[in-house]
Amino acid sequence: MPSYYIWTIGCQMNKAESQKMADHLETFGYQVTDALQKADLVILNTCVVRQSAESKVLGMLGYLKGMKNQKPDLSILVTGCFVDSDIEQLEKNFPHVDLFIKPSDYIGLCNWAERQSPVITEDIVRLPSNHEVTVSVFIPIIQGCNNFCSYCIVPYRRGREMSRPIDEIASEAIELAKHGTREVTLLGQNVNSYGHDLPVPSDLGDLLSELNHIVGLERIRFLTNHPKDMSRQLILAIGSLDKVCQHINLPLQSGSNHVLNAMKRGYTAEQYRHLIGNIRRQMPEVALSTDVIVGFPDENDEQFKQTLAMLEEIRFDTVHVATYSPAQVPLRPRSIRIIFRLR
Numbered sequence: 001m002p003s004y005y006i007w008t009i010g011c012q013m014n015k016a017e018s019q020k021m022a023d024h025l026e027t028f029g030y031q032v033t034d035a036l037q038k039a040d041l042v043i044l045n046t047c048v049v050r051q052s053a054e055s056k057v058l059g060m061l062g063y064l065k066g067m068k069n070q071k072p073d074l075s076i077l078v079t080g081c082f083v084d085s086d087i088e089q090l091e092k093n094f095p096h097v098d099l100f101i102k103p104s105d106y107i108g109l110c111n112w113a114e115r116q117s118p119v120i121t122e123d124i125v126r127l128p129s130n131h132e133v134t135v136s137v138f139i140p141i142i143q144g145c146n147n148f149c150s151y152c153i154v155p156y157r158r159g160r161e162m163s164r165p166i167d168e169i170a171s172e173a174i175e176l177a178k179h180g181t182r183e184v185t186l187l188g189q190n191v192n193s194y195g196h197d198l199p200v201p202s203d204l205g206d207l208l209s210e211l212n213h214i215v216g217l218e219r220i221r222f223l224t225n226h227p228k229d230m231s232r233q234l235i236l237a238i239g240s241l242d243k244v245c246q247h248i249n250l251p252l253q254s255g256s257n258h259v260l261n262a263m264k265r266g267y268t269a270e271q272y273r274h275l276i277g278n279i280r281r282q283m284p285e286v287a288l289s290t291d292v293i294v295g296f297p298d299e300n301d302e303q304f305k306q307t308l309a310m311l312e313e314i315r316f317d318t319v320h321v322a323t324y325s326p327a328q329v330p331l332r333p334r335s336i337r338i339i340f341r342l343r
């Protein structure tokens with residue numbers, strides 16, 4: 001039986017997608033190994049949101065090049081946000097990689113696996129995840145992002161928003177609950193946009209209501225939100241559904257309107273403050289976390305102090321802080337056009 005090893009870096013979405021890839025590979029007869037050096041197939045599930053992440057990916061690609069020299073039968077697949085639209089250029093730059101797959105392209109992975117060892121092919125892409133079902137599981141509900149925050153590469157790599165149908169997500173959650181999962185975390189770059197692109201438009205509140213009925217499921221979480229898209233109906237739904245955890249991660253990014261505007265975030269500090277007021281009125285016990293970027297290009301001391309003042313005023317339960325730094329472009333030819341990224 002051929003063995004596989006999946007190396008994952010980045011957000012929860014990548015972790016969830018690695019799990020899904022593992023499920024598909026096992027359908028084709030692959031068996032997981034805990035040591036990269038022992039694997040017949042290595043998949044790199046990559047992230048380039050931060051410079052340090054891209055450097056690690058390049059380091060792994062260099063390491064695998066040496067490994068393939070020693071072991072020519074080794075198969076190397078690369079997926080995740082490192083894979084841009086210019087796959088031809090990637091193939092020229094990294095000829096030791098067998099296949100570059102766009103993020104969440106399970107069909108591409110299955111087609112490749114089928115060519116290597118055709119075992120089972122029927123409807124595998126739609127099978128619910130059943131590999132090592134655990135108490136808490138991530139479920140991607142929407143891919144891509146329609147916002148173009150000026151510092152973020154995600155829309156360029158993951159494309160525009162694409163929601164999974166409610167019944168498909170519900171079936172997966174029912175199956176997971178039957179096998180012992182008690183908590184699901186719904187994932188998306190912007191879960192507040194969920195459903196607008198479905199044939200019958202719906203929203204995250206509709207999905208939460210549907211999942212709230214599932215027998216065996218006890219807790220439902222969701223990540224991550226966008227302040228400009230968090231509607232009043234959604235806040236009401238979160239507050240009224242007993243299985244939905246009253247924990248909201250609402251990225252602030254900056255307390256300065258000037259910086260928010262430069263980031264193209266689509267809201268002001270006042271609108272953000274107003275939204276927090278609405279959430280706390282509806283859910284007095286809510287746990288709030290946020291993300292903040294410091295050192296955005298041209299941010300001055302006064303603007304930084306405005307962010308600090310917002311943090312002191314709102315008193316979040318958790319604050320995730322990232323510093324900003326110029327990317328060391330070009331790390332690879334025809335890399336990205338974004339000049340600054342999170343470190």
Ligand code: SF4
Nearest residue numbers: 145147149152154189
């Ligand atoms: S909303 Fe999030 S994923 Fe979308 S562009 Fe902005 S930071 Fe990136």
